[in-house]
């Protein structure tokens with residue numbers, strides 16, 4: 001008989017534990033032993049299948065973690081202890097395993113944590129799972145009593161290439177927490193998984209020393225302690241008793257919001273409140289402008305953006321940046337193949353994106369790119385008018401055609417784009433327009449001669465200021481970003497450009513050319529609500545070049 005024979009898809013019993021309880025009730029009430037045994041077999045299947053099933057439907061750990069778990073399982077801990085290599089007799093079960101590692105990884109990613117403190121590292125499998133979800137400059141401080149374990153874990157940290165994101169502090173956790181507090185370390189997540197009688201002390205240290213940031217999480221393993229917290233059984237269990245008291249303490253602590261999930265041995269997720277209960281009403285500085293935390297304001301979720309000249313260079317980088325911040329992106333370029341290739345890159349990252357071929361010197365094309373974006377992506381909130389050309393020539397030699405072509409793309413193209421975009425944005429009472437200028441708008445790059453380009457970009461800046469003031473009250477921000485010299489393959493690979501490059505470098509206080517990622521976040525800021533009071537601004541990002 002299948003387990004589900006006597007259970008409906010809905011109603012009671014409703015969860016695996018309720019099913020189990022129901023089956024055990026029935027087994028207890030069964031008149032004969034063989035009837036009870038048949039019911040117990042079903043109960044056994046419900047229990048024994050749970051963790052393997054969870055593993056089978058969760059993403060597997062990476063190879064390094066898998067190998068580390070295997071090394072932990074196969075290690076002769078008895079021998080290591082007999083040879084006095086470890087301080088205590090370790091048990092392989094101390095390793096929380098891949099599923100819990102995945103859970104911590106998900107929490108780290110969800111919360112956008114940058115710093116995590118792990119109290120109780122053991123062989124470092126959860127440490128690695130957390131570290132793998134941190135940003136490049138993130139850090140896990142892993143607290144571990146036994147130096148043997150630091151050395152056991154080290155090769156895996158190196159193999160994963162995450163050794164720089166992990167700092168192991170060897171010694172009693174209470175001491176290490178004091179050291180971290182003295183260093184001013186603040187963490188977004190603290191994971192408690194060391195000696196159970198120590199939990200309450202670690203929790204109080206972390207809360208009282210402000211090690212955990214407001215809004216940060218203390219994640220507590222073994223919150224159920226094999227069920228002995230609520231079903232103590234006959235044997236006195238010090239650890240279960242300590243956890244029971246700990247759970248009660250946390251539940252009463254008004255500084256936190258806590259919930260325990262019956263996952264593995266029970267995991268509590270305890271969030272430090274951003275504001276103490278009963279505290280006087282917070283103003284918007286305390287709460288975050290518009291009740292949004294500052295990083296939240298930069299998010300572009302459910303926005304639609306259009307970027308011209310996005311088949312390469314700055315436009316491509318901006319399309320990636322806006323997409324990473326949550327926007328759907330229409331990639332516009334005069335060369336459709338290049339637009340398609342950028343759009344494909346974005347889609348491969350899970351960003352909704354389409355490619356549009358448009359020539360920004362044509363009013364009709366500008367209108368078409370706006371209409372296509374709205375029709376296919378469902379709106380238009382952000383427009384980056386970035387398409388541009390540069391034909392260097394001495395002023396006395398510049399042909400009328402070069403002058404006209406340059407102005408047609410760099411200046412008229414920006415104007416026609418702004419006009420088409422604003423038609424829609426004025427109606428919706430919201431919009432973010434960002435024009436790409438150049439530092440050439442405010443100084444004369446040299447020794448190369450490029451008067452036409454400089455003039456065309458200076459016009460973009462003045463156009464931005466003018467439209468910015470015209471549309472400010474209509475909910476549209478028009479701003480401009482002016483990059484300095486950009487590092488491109490052409491500059492690096494062409495030996496003829498070396499002397500020119502050296503002249504430029506000598507004039508840049510930062511001592512280097514701009515890389516595309518130097519610009520991306522500035523575009524995201526200008527595209528977000530965080531810049532809603534910026535009007536007609538020209539943000540120069542040039543490593544200080546125009547200051548000398």
Ligand SMILES: C[S@@+](CC[C@H](N)C(=O)[O-])C[C@H]1O[C@@H](n2cnc3c(N)ncnc32)[C@H](O)[C@@H]1O
Nearest residue numbers: 094095096120121122126144145172173194195
């Ligand atoms: C359950 S294990 C940690 C498991 C680890 N988080 C994982 O999932 O692989 C507990 C660890 O805490 C360490 N520990 C116990 N008491 C400690 C203390 N007072 N200070 C620091 N570490 C301690 C133990 O040596 C052990 O390695």
